[in-house]
Structures are given as structure tokens and as C-alpha cells.
Amino acid sequence: MIENQKNSRTGNTVLLDLKIERFRYSGAELDSLQHIEVNVAPGSLTVIVGESGSGKSTLGEVFAGILPRQGADQCLGTINLAGQRIEYTGLECQRINVAGWAKHVGLLPQEAGHYLSRIRERVAEELVFSLENEGVPRDEMCQRITALSTQLGLDHLLERDPAKLSGGQERLVALASLAISEPSIMVLDEPLAGLDAEATAAVTEMITRLRAGGTAMVVLSRTAKPWAGKVDALRTLANGQLSKASSDDLVQHSVFEPTQRRATPIEANVLLEFGDVQLVHPGAERPVLDGLDLQVRAGECVGLAGANGSGKTTVLKAAAGLLRPTAGSLAVSATTGMLLQNSSDQLFERTVLREVSFGLPKKGAQRSRVPEVLSQLGLEAFAETHPYELPASVRRLVALATVLVREPRTLLLDEPTEALDSAGLARLQEVIDSVLIRGGAVLLSTHDKEFMNRTTHWVHLMSENPEPTAPDS
Amino acid sequence: MPKSINLHPFTVLALTAAVVTMTTAAGLWWLSCAVITVCVLVAGWTGHLRRLAVLSAAILIPTFASLLLIHGLVSQQASGLIAVAGPFRVTEGGLEAATVLGLRTAVLVVAGLLCTLLISKHQLVAAIDLSPAPPQVGYLLAATLFLLPHMADKQRTIGQAQALRQAGTGRGLSGWFQRVRLRAVPLVLASLQDAHDRSSHLSARGFPAAGSHTRLRTVADSVTQQRVRWISLLCAVVGPTAILAPFWGSA
């Protein structure tokens, strides 16, 4: 039963022992988790690998005592934590003290920003939010902040506004806010997803430091790669069931073959042309970018690269007609369709089918394309599901479907790989190929270098945004 | 550059309450005008004059117009007739009533808004957290103030997203209803989902505090300010009574 015999640090004690016979959300027809058995030893690293929709996040919330919700979800099982035994027997479960539980097991949600209270002016205040609720004296809070900030290297963030952090910084602050309560186990849901190389390094570094301090980690992730060589126990989660895996077959398994840039197509019509374009956000004083020259030809897939804030999204929005250039010329000679970065903003119907066919004339050609588009993206099975009940990856594909059904000649994609799992990525790749074969063009922005290299013919590097100069007044 | 006032937020609130109640009770047009002038001067000194003017005008102009319609145009008073035409009767008394009522509202609006502009939001939240008020109040105030600009942004993004889909271009009543639906449904869905996702983590962080709670942020206070607060509150309650008591016998 004990997984970590090879690990000398663990000894014989087990911090948490979780046995879940089955777990089902209120109103759901299928179990989300079945036959789960995990035990966590002090200071160990457990990695649980699973695709989007495999039940990872559900398992994470069961770990943290957030699920099952009393009187709603059905759960059978037992948990031993900190010398206490919790029995789940169907609907009748005990009232869980989530805050007390959190002192033993802290959960970093997939969307790290959800962990932040979002009501504090400075990061330092955000860090101690849970201590404030406990009534810890102010002097002690100051000491804990100083100690933690030294241990984790956070000094540069303490005075920042938590609402204006980048994705990576947000995760660092959320991790530190978890760590300040000194839980013996931290459950991290996708701690590295969507981060660029620099942020990944910073977050990994913080996790390493926390482990050095003796915190046991349970990582829920799509890939075990970043944890290779450090793992004490590796499991895979598929369809809500957990199985053991040896570290070798997971790390080496890669969905895509080594990639190469495709050949640039021969001279073709220009579908999109920026000539010395200047773009200004409404209400902003400084232009986001200036002097942009860019041509996108039929059959071409072009990538936009550059740091955050260099105006990639703005270029795409201009091409989609959402923003008029304040100077220069912009020629759009074919229909465009754009996938926004946060595509949930677009969804409002009760089922995927209604969502995709929204606004299309009843007997038009586009309406007849709906089933085709759904099957192209592997969404047939979800046609009658509410878009918000789908896993993030599938929801992104629904948003893509609403764009594709109108058959745009030029496809504009803002960070299309975000939230996509490997199956979703494969679909996206097919979609891009089919648009190019049809004689269309694709303009996309992404921070995923591998995807950029594999997909695009060439990359336009956005010029560095001039440093914001100090206001004159 | 707006200056910030280094007073405890409750001191500002208590002073405002005292000034508004006593001015309302006195009901003298010159006193009301004086109070408004002082508020405007304070706003000018602290650099909030423009915002104060814009915000109060948005409330006061329709109010004055409405009061003129109700009291000035269809006065029911017998004496002091100025003009009459059909159902309309303009009297001196009616115009006076409209002015007095308008000034009463104006004092409340100008003083209240000035108070809001002078108080730092974060200090107010901290002061509420440190007071005996239920811990939920501070959170609700802070969260709302944060959410307002955030959701207004989201609303614009949704508008753009729908424009991209060429959705919501219909005309007439059904077009209007469609547009409301296209804007409202994603906004409500996204923000309710967000609130739901956050709530479990908020309770994991021990909110709302069961026992006593503390704040890292400090709110500067002094004995003088505490005294000022008590005196102001006393004035807010006793002042109007004292001013109005002589009238009660005559009514």
C-alpha cells in the first residue's frame, strides 16, 4: 500500500489517506470519480496526470474538503486526515469545516486568481487574508510576511496591486498566500499551465523551495514532464479512475512528432495588409503600436510574437474590424472571423447546437454546415449540452465552431492554444490546415513556442513597446 | 492632483451626517447655500471639484426639474398667484416650496458625494473591518467596489465579441430584446460562475471570520477624532430635535 518506500524522507507516517468509492455531482448522471485511493506522505511529491475533463479538478476539490457539498453531491468513501476520520456515506455527509481543513490541505485552483480575495490593495495584505480572519495579531502577521517573503523570494511583489499582476505573478502570490497558513499538504491544480518559460521557472522555483520546507505536494497536471526525476508517486487519471504509472512511459509519450516549419506557399493574393498602421485604444493617450507593416497572403499562416502588452491582440482586433487605425492603411480583402482569448465571453445559448447555429438563416448554406463543423471539432456528442458545463478545452472548441460555421476566409486566433488539451490541439491543427487548403489565411498570436514553430509559415515579431515615459505633468 | 484627507473615514462620515441633518432641520435657504458653498470650497481645495460638479449635477438637475413641475407648475396654494393657464397655477409659495425642497436634496447630495470623494475606499473597508460591524460588510463593500469597473470592462468585451459574431444587429423591439439578451446572458453567466468558483476558496481562507479578526492595514485615529465623532453623532440626533421642538407645539 505504501507507495513511497524508496523515499527516505517519508518514514512510515501518512498525512492523508483518501479512499473514494465514487463521487457524483448533484444532478449528474454519471460518476465523476470512481475507486480512488491515494495516500500522501510528509514531504512527498505526488503527480496525478489526466486530460481535460478527466476529473482532476474534482479530485483536487475532494482533497481540499470543498467537495462534496453537503446535501447536494453524492460521495462514498473515507478520508483520514490529521488523525481525524471523515466518513462520506452517500448524500448524508457531515458538515465540513472548510477553513479548518485548509490548514492541513491547501488547494491552488487551476485559475489561480480565484484563490485571491480580490479585495485588497496590496499583495502583502492579500497574503495575510486568512491570518486576518483567524485574528492573528498584527505584529505576528508582519513577521510571517517577512519570513515567507525571504523564503520564497517575493519582496519585489509585496507592494503591488493584486489586480494588476501577470498570470505567472498571480500564481506566485496565490502559492504564497496558501503557504502562509503552513499547510502540511498543498494540492496544485495545473500550476504551470499557460505560463511562458520565465514564469514557469519562477513558479517551479517556488514549489521547490516550499518542498524544501517540508510541505508535501500533490500536483494535478496534463503532463508529468516538468516533474520528471522528482516524483515520488505518479498516477494517471482517466474517466475518473486512477491507475499507477511508471514515470518513463508518461514523460516520453509525446502527442506530436518533432516538428518542422512548413514551406511557404507560392505567391498568392494578399488577404490582409497593414501599411504603416498606428493603433490606439479608445480613451488611451499613447498608441499601442505604431508603424506596423504586415502582409498576410492566401494559404499562409502567420504568427504574431512579442512580449505581453506589445499589441498582438490589438492587431487581431483591427484585422477583425473592431478597431480602426488612427494612421496608415489597413486593407482587408476577405471575410474574417476571430476567436477571442477569453472565448467564454461569446457564449450565451443553452446548448452547443443552438450556440453554433445562432443567427444563421434557417435555410441558408451556413446552417447546413453546422453538423459538419461540429463533427470536424469532435463536438457531436455535446450538441445538447450547456456550453458552461463542458470542460474548458471543449468550450474553447465550441467558440471556435461559432467562428468556423460562418466560413471566414481569414481566420484570426488570439492565443488559440490556451486551455486546449492535446486532443483539442490536434483539432485546432486540423482546422488551421483546412482553412489554408481552402485558400484562406490564418493570423494568430501565441506564447506557445512549440505550437508557433509547428504551425506558422513565418512569425512577425512585434516591436518592443516603448517604455512608458513618466507623465509630464 | 487630488489631495487625500488624513482623517479616519468614520470621522468624515459622522461630520457629514451631523451637517446634513442639522441643515435639513434648520431649513433656512441661506444656511443650505452656505453649506453647499463650503462643500464646494473643500472640494476645490482637495482637487475633487470637477468630479463633484459632474456627479451632483447628474442627480440634481433632474430633481430640480421634477420639483419645479410638481410644486411650481401646479401649485395648490391660494395666495401669491403669479400666473394661471388651464390646469397650471404658478404661485410664489409653490416656487418657494420647490426651491426649499431642492436645496434640501442638494445639501444631502453635495455633502454626501464630497464625503465619498474624500474617503479612501481601502481605508473605509479597513475601518469597517476593524469596527464591531459583521465581517461580511467590509468584504461586500470592497468586493462591489472592485467588481464595478471589472464588470463594466467585461460588458464592453462581450459587446465586441457579439459584434464579431455579427450578432445583435436586429431592429425594433425584438432586436432590442435580442441585444439585451446577448449582453446580459454572457455577463450573468460568467460572473455568477466566477462568484461560485471563488466562494469555496474564500471559505477555505476562513471567511467570514467566526471570532475576532484583525487587519494588517492600520487606520490612523486619535482621541481628538474619537471625540469629534461622538460629538458629531450627538449633534446629528439632538440637533434636529432641538431645532424643531419649538415648532411641534404650534402644529
Add this chain to the structure above:
Amino acid sequence: MSPNLLLPEETSSQVLRRRILATAGTLLLIGTYLVLVITQPTGIAEGLGQGVALVTFAAYLAAAVMLLVAVLPDLPVSTLTLIPVALALNIILGQFVGSVMVPLYLDSIGTVLVGFLAGRRAGAATGVLSTLIWSLFAPTVLPFAAGAALVGFLAGTAARFGALRRPYLAPVAGVVAGVLVGVVSAPVAAFVFGGTSGVGTGAVVAAFRSMGDSLLSAVTKQALISDPGDKAIVFLIAALLIYALPKRLSGSFDFIRRYRVLGQRGTK
């Protein structure tokens, strides 16, 4: 020391105090209303008018705050996170809808939404809080807190007794709520502010006044013209928004499950 993982069973020691507060708040509201309607104080601009204005203002505000303090500790965190969203929705949707063409307020969509999702106590608390916070930007709404509490309370009550099980029932419940809210809020408009705050509503009041009505009855009649229609539309929009929610989300509210608020829709 190890914190307990389970919560103790609910104690009833503080429940009584909350009940008393809620009852006191309600009685204060009803009492003030009855006194105002029965005595019909006149002479708005003289000394007496100011006293009536201040007393009405204070009594309505105090009643609202008492109701809030009584209800707040009972609300679960999932409802507490909902309330800021509701207030922001009140303002943002109110602005968007109002800016288009209709001469209604539509500023209570969020409050009604919370009432539908989380019950009448949560609805009432949302109404009061939203008014208190909105008063930071528009001080004149402060004494209308009690009316806003009533909107939320009635929305929750309507949902509990099945107003959401059929789409056409929601606006009917809205009309009833509108009548009650209009009647209760009219004294504030009449005695504190001496009329209304909008030009359109002011014209309606002036029309009734020219027919010889007293200020209170003119304002009440105006409220009976605008409020039921307004609340009917708000209840309808809120109901349609609830229908659009995914079941996993709506089903996570205890209130919705316990009273089968959505009827067949919730279970299919």
C-alpha cells in the same frame, strides 16, 4: 493544536436575537408607514416638513439596517460572493437597458436574481446592501433601502412558491411586487424629497397634483403606474437569465433544490 475538520451542529442561541431584530425592523417600517399615511402631515416647506423628512429618512434607513444585521450572519459564503455581482449587475444592466429607450428604472435585476437563486433573506440583504453602496455615488437613494429590501424579499418569496416554474408566472409576481414596493416607497419620495427625482415621473406626479390630489396620493399613484410594469419586466428578465444558467450552477444553490424553484426545468 489541530483545528476541527467538522463544523459543530448549528446552535439556536443567536437565532432568537436575529429574529427579534428582523421583527423590530419590519415593525418599524410598517409603523412609520402607517403613521405617515394616517396623519398625512402637510406643510412640506415649513418646520414640520423638515421633521417629517428626517424622521421618515431615519426610520426607513434604520429599519433596513436592522433587517440587514439580522440576515447577514445567516448567509452562506456562496451567497455572499453573489451579492457584489448582483449589485454590479443592478448598476450595469440598469444603465445598459435604461439607456436604450424605455422610461423605467430596471435597477433591481441583480437583487431579484439573488432573491430567485438564494431566497428571500438573501434577496432582502442584497437590496439593502446595494442601496447602501449605491448611496456612496448617489446619496439620495439611501432612504429607499427598505423598498429595495422588499423587492428582494418578494422575489425570494415568489420563487419559493413556484413563480419560476412557468415563464409567464414571473411577470405576474413582478406586478404584485411592484404594487407593494411602490406603495411602501411613496412616502419617502413624498416626505423626504417632496416629489420624485426624474423628469418623466415628476410630470406624472404634477398631472395628478393638478387634479387636486395631495402630494402623497399623487406620488403613490405615480408609483402604481411605473412600479408594477417595471418590476414585471425585471422579474421576467431575471427569470430568463436563471433559465439560461447551466444546471450544475443553479443546482448548487440550496434554496433552488429545497423548494424545487425551477420545477421540471431543474430535474430534466
